[in-house]
Amino acid sequence: MQLINRPLALLLAGLAVTTVNAQENKVAVHGSIQSDILIPQEDHKIGTGTYNDWGLTNTYAEVGLTSKHIEAGVRAEYLEHPLPGCDDPRCNGWGVSNIYVKALGNGFDVTVGDFYDQFGSGFVFRTYEERSLGIDNSIRGARLNVSAVKGANLKLLGGVQRCFWDWDTDAWLGGADLELNMEQYFKGLADKNITWMIGGSYLMKHENEEDVLVPGTNYKLNMDPMVHTFGVRTRLQSGPYSFMAEYAWKTQDPSKDNDYIYRNGSAVMVSASYSKKGLSALVQAKRSENMSNRMKRGFVSYLGGNCRLNHMPAFSYQHTYALPALYPYATQDADGEWAFQGEFGYTFKRRTALGGKYGTKLKVNFSYIRGIDKTPTESLIEGVNSTMGTDGYHSKFFGFGGVYYKDINVQLEKKLSKSFKLNLMYMNQLYNKTVVEGEGGVVKSNIFVAEGKYQFSPKMTLRGEAQYLQTKQDQGDWYYGLLELSVLPYLMFTISDQYNANVPYYTENKQVDDSKGTHSQHYLLGSVTATYKAHRLQLSYGKTRAGYNCSGGVCRFVPASYGMTVSYNYNF
Numbered sequence: 001m002q003l004i005n006r007p008l009a010l011l012l013a014g015l016a017v018t019t020v021n022a023q024e025n026k027v028a029v030h031g032s033i034q035s036d037i038l039i040p041q042e043d044h045k046i047g048t049g050t051y052n053d054w055g056l057t058n059t060y061a062e063v064g065l066t067s068k069h070i071e072a073g074v075r076a077e078y079l080e081h082p083l084p085g086c087d088d089p090r091c092n093g094w095g096v097s098n099i100y101v102k103a104l105g106n107g108f109d110v111t112v113g114d115f116y117d118q119f120g121s122g123f124v125f126r127t128y129e130e131r132s133l134g135i136d137n138s139i140r141g142a143r144l145n146v147s148a149v150k151g152a153n154l155k156l157l158g159g160v161q162r163c164f165w166d167w168d169t170d171a172w173l174g175g176a177d178l179e180l181n182m183e184q185y186f187k188g189l190a191d192k193n194i195t196w197m198i199g200g201s202y203l204m205k206h207e208n209e210e211d212v213l214v215p216g217t218n219y220k221l222n223m224d225p226m227v228h229t230f231g232v233r234t235r236l237q238s239g240p241y242s243f244m245a246e247y248a249w250k251t252q253d254p255s256k257d258n259d260y261i262y263r264n265g266s267a268v269m270v271s272a273s274y275s276k277k278g279l280s281a282l283v284q285a286k287r288s289e290n291m292s293n294r295m296k297r298g299f300v301s302y303l304g305g306n307c308r309l310n311h312m313p314a315f316s317y318q319h320t321y322a323l324p325a326l327y328p329y330a331t332q333d334a335d336g337e338w339a340f341q342g343e344f345g346y347t348f349k350r351r352t353a354l355g356g357k358y359g360t361k362l363k364v365n366f367s368y369i370r371g372i373d374k375t376p377t378e379s380l381i382e383g384v385n386s387t388m389g390t391d392g393y394h395s396k397f398f399g400f401g402g403v404y405y406k407d408i409n410v411q412l413e414k415k416l417s418k419s420f421k422l423n424l425m426y427m428n429q430l431y432n433k434t435v436v437e438g439e440g441g442v443v444k445s446n447i448f449v450a451e452g453k454y455q456f457s458p459k460m461t462l463r464g465e466a467q468y469l470q471t472k473q474d475q476g477d478w479y480y481g482l483l484e485l486s487v488l489p490y491l492m493f494t495i496s497d498q499y500n501a502n503v504p505y506y507t508e509n510k511q512v513d514d515s516k517g518t519h520s521q522h523y524l525l526g527s528v529t530a531t532y533k534a535h536r537l538q539l540s541y542g543k544t545r546a547g548y549n550c551s552g553g554v555c556r557f558v559p560a561s562y563g564m565t566v567s568y569n570y571n572f
Contacts, residue, residue: 026067027065027066027067028065028066028067029063029064029065029572030063030064030066030571030572031061031062031063031064031571031572032060032061032062032569032570032571032572033059033060033061033568033569033570034058034059034060034061034131034568034569035057035058035059035060035566035567035568035569036057036058036059036083036565036566036567037055037056037057037059037565037566037567038055038056038057038083038084038561038563038564038565039054039055039563039564039565039566040055040056040084040561040562040563041562041563042562043543043560043562044505044506044507044508045503045505045506045519045521046503046506046521046523046543046545046546046560046562047504047506047510047512047546047559047560048084048506048510048559048560048561048562049084049506049508049509049510049559050508050509053081055081056081056082056083056084057078057079057081057082057083058077058078058079058082058083058131059077059078059079060075060076060077060078060131061075061076061077062074062075062076062098068104069103069104069105070101070102070103070104071100071101071102071104072100072101072102073098073099073100074096074098074099074100075096075097075098075099076094076095076096076097077093077094077095077097078094079091079092079093079094080092080093080094082134084558084559084560084561085134085549085556085557085558085559086134087559088164090163090164090165090166091134091164092165093164093165095165097114097136097162097165098113098114098138099113099114100112100113100114100115101113106148107146107147107148107149108144108145108146108147108148109144109145110142110143110144110145111142111143111144111145112141112142113140114138114139114140114162115127115138115139115143115157116128116129116137116138116139117139117143117155117157118311119155119175119177119199119201119203119231120177120199120201120231120233120246121233121246121269121311121313122310122311122312122313123201123229123231123246123247123248123267123269123291123310123311123312124175124177124201124202124203124229124230124231124248124310125175125177125201125203125229125309125310126309126310126311127139127161127309128311130305130551130552130554132549132551133305133549133550133551133554133555133556134306134556135305135306135554136162137161137162137163137305137306137307137308137309138161138162139157139159139160139161139162139173140159140160140161140162140167141157141158141159141160141172142157142158142159143155143156143157143158144156144157150184150185151180151181151182151183151184151185152178152179152180152181153178153179153181154176154177154178155175155176155177155178156175156176157174157175157176158172158173158174158175159172159173160172160173160295161173161295161307161309163295163296163299163306163307164306164307168295168296170207170208171205171206171207171208171295171296172205172206173203173204173205173206173295173309174203174204175201175202175203175204176201176202177199177200177201177202178199178200178201179197179198179199180197180198180199181195181196181197182196182197182198183195183196192238193238193239194236194237194238195235195236195237195238196234196235196236196237197233197234197235197236198232198233198234199232199233199234200230200231200232200233201229201230201231201232201233201248202228202229202230202231203228203229203309203310204226204227204228204229205226205227205293205295205309206225206226207225207227207295207296207297208225209223209225210223210297210298212254212260212298212388214380214381214384214386214388214389215384215386215388216384217381217384219380219381219389221254221260221388221389223254223297224251224252226251227250227251227252227253227293228250228251229248229249229250229251229265229293229310230248230249230250231246231247231248231249232246232247233245233246233247234246240274240275240276241272241273241274242271242272242273242274242275243270243271243272243273244269244270244271244272245268245269245270245271246267246268246269247266247267247268247269248265248266248267248268248291249264249265249266250264250265250266250290250291250293251264252264253265253290253293253297254297254388254389255292255294255297255298255299256297256298256299256300257292257294257299257334258290258292258334258392259386259387259388259392260388260389261290261387261388261389261390261391261392261393262389262390262391262392263289263290263391263392263393264290265288265289265290265291265292265293266287266288266289266290266291267286267287267288267289267291267312268286268287268288269284269285269286269313270284270285270286271283271284271285272284277347278346278347278349279345279346279347280343280344280345280346281342281343281344281345282341282342282343282344283340283341283342284315284339284340284341284342285338285339285340286312286313286315286337286338286339286340287336287337287338287339287372287397288312288333288336288337288339289335289336289372289395290334290336290392291310291312291333291334291336292308292333292334293308293309293310294307294308294309295307295309305554305555305556310333311552311553311554312331312333312553313331313552313553314329314331314552314553315339315340315341315367315369315553316328316329316339316341316367316369316405316407316553317341317343317365317367317407317409318550318551318552319409319427321425321449321451321465321467322465322467322480322482322496322498323447323449323467323468323469323478323480324409324425324427324429324447324449324467325550326469326478326547327429327431327433327443327445328548328549328550328555329367329369329404329405329431329436329550329553330436330548330550330553330554330555331553331554332371332404332435335371335372335435336371336372336395337369337370337371337372337404338369338370338371338372338400339367339368339369339370340366340367340368340369341365341366341367341368342365342366343363343364343365343366344363344364344365345361345362345363345364346361346362346363347359347360347361347362348360348361348362356414357415358414358415358416359415360412360413360414361411361412361413361414362410362411362412362413363410363411363413364408364409364410364411365407365408365409365411366406366407366408366409367405367406367407367408368403368405368406369403369404369405369406370400370401370402370403370404371400371401371402371403371404371435372395372399372400372401373395373396373399373400373401374393374394374395374401375393375394375395376392376393377390377391377392377393377394378390402432402435403430403432403442404432404435404436405430405431405432405436406429406430407427407428407429407430408427408428409425409426409427409428409447410425410426410427411423411424411425412424412425418455419454419455419456420452420453420454420455421452421453422450422451422452422453423449423450423451423452423453424449424450424451425447425448425449425450425451426446426447426448426449427445427446427447427448427449428445428446428447429443429444429445429446429447430442430443430444431443431444431445433474436548436555437548437557440474441473442473443471443473443474444471444472444473445469445470445471445473446469446470446471447467447468447469447470448467448468448470449465449466449467450465450466450467451463451464451465451466452464458488459487459488459489460485460486460487460488461485461486461488462483462484462485463482463483463484463485463486464481464482464483464484465480465481465482465496466480466481467479467480467481468480475500475502475503475504475518476500476501476502477500477501478498478499478500479497479498479499479500480496480497480498480499481496481497482494482495482496482497483495483496489531490530490531490532491528491529491530491531492528492529492531493527493528493529494525494526494527494528494529495524495525495526495527496524496525496526497522497523497524497525498522498523498525498545499520499521499522499523500520500521500545501518501520502518502520503518503519503520503521503545504516504517504518505517505518505519506560510546510559521545522543523542523543523544523545524542524543525540525541525542525543525544526540526541526542527539527540527541527565528540534570534571534572535568535569535570536567536568536569536570537566537567537568538565538566538567538568539564539565539566540564540565540567541563541564541565542562543560543561543562544560544561544562545560546558546559546560
């Protein structure tokens with residue numbers, strides 16, 4: 001396990017000491033502790049697998065210093081025995097994972113150490129941390145932000161990327177991003193309250209060559225160590241109207257993700273919206289192909305978001321209810337996709353036929369995602385069934401492939417009295433499980449959700465959920481119920497149950513045991529949450545189903561779990 005190299009550590013430590021001892025301005029100290037601990041129990045009926053440890057934990061502790069001209073921070077992690085969802089042994093480790101010093105001047109700042117950043121929507125470059133998915137794609141190096149020129153913002157950065165507990169110096173990157181706010185240069189735009197941004201991005205990655213052979217041959221692929229990605233974007237806003245467009249292009253990057261084909265990547269997105277009090281509308285469209293970009297070409301892991309340098313935004317609604325989120329869509333950045341999304345929101349005014357005494361909120365959202373048109377290229381070598389070393393396929397820009405995902409959901413929010421509020425949702429969904437998960441066919445479902453919230457007093461509220469998912473595919477129908485009592489500001493009690501009558505049996509190594517058929521299963525879960533000032537403690541006991549956990553179109557499979565969970569958070 002590689003932690004932090006000694007020269008960098010000494011440099012950052014020295015700067016931090018200088019910050020504390022030499023700053024004339026006051027220094028503010030801040031930090032946090034987050035620890036999630038599972039004391040597991042085995043239940044092979046639901047697929048927990050076997051455990052060698054009495055407890056599993058993901059624990060993070062960080063502290064930072066902030067003054068007028070200097071910021072510094074350090075984070076330690078303990079993931080030696082991580083929570084379920086990271087069976088990759090590269091997840092295991094502990095030590096100092098993040099350390100940085102940032103100097104702030106008049107119109108600029110410089111960061112040395114570990115940092116996260118994003119260019120535009122992320123087509124060209126995005127690094128981030130998502131602990132629920134086990135993702136940390138931070139960059140270790142240096143970054144310069146310059147805003148001294150009126151209406152202009154410039155970023156320059158370079159370094160190596162974190163991949164699990166490794167910072168591979170054999171692969172490095174450099175990039176630049178520039179945004180110009182045109183209303184700062186044209187008085188006519190400012191006078192009409194119009195904002196117009198144009199921007200451009202560039203990212204270069206360098207990776208040492210590796211020997212990659214076409215299967216069954218001695219044919220070695222020629223791997224260019226340099227990969228370049230370019231992007232342009234614009235955003236125009238005038239009153240309630242907003243328009244955004246972005247385009248990115250990537251040079252040939254044969255990799256494990258695209259089966260080592262020599263094809264340029266591209267992505268284009270347009271978005272238009274309208275918003276005023278009581279009314280909003282949004283339409284978006286995106287086409288992408290071959291835009292997977294990792295620091296390691298040969299990266300293999302079911303944790304698809306790791307070691308990635310860019311991000312393709314999801315064009316599907318990010319549901320928070322349990323059953324609508326049962327079949328979440330993962331962006332197909334390597335294979336490519338056509339994606340469309342629209343949303344309409346309207347508030348019926350108070351004391352109208354549909355608004356009633358308190359008004360009524362309506363929101364309609366739809367998503368429609370398909371593959372791109374593809375005609376495979378013939379193999380380079382006769383008798384070898386592989387497109388490795390070729391351009392992979394031919395594709396018409398406006399050609400469509402199979403349906404990957406679609407849903408339409410309608411949500412209604414209605415306050416029935418001063419104390420009671422009701423939310424209703426209906427969703428019709430098509431989920432191509434084979435595309436997203438590798439097998440399973442197409443799942444069509446209808447989902448119904450009812451959520452009620454009753455306020456007994458300003459400090460006591462009872463919330464309940466009833467959900468039903470109807471489908472003839474996969475495991476059939478699902479049922480979900482929840483009750484939550486909150487007593488402000490200190491306590492919250494929650495109990496939930498998720499039920500299915502066709503849950504498969506599993507083996508000790510978490511594989512489906514087809515020989516035993518299926519069984520009915522309740523996933524009961526109860527929790528108590530206590531909050532006091534900056535402290536938050538949650539105790540939970542029960543079962544959770546196996547399934548995919550997604551955020552922003554990036555997903556990972558999380559196996560079932562059973563046992564006691566202790567979660568503690570502290571911020572200072």
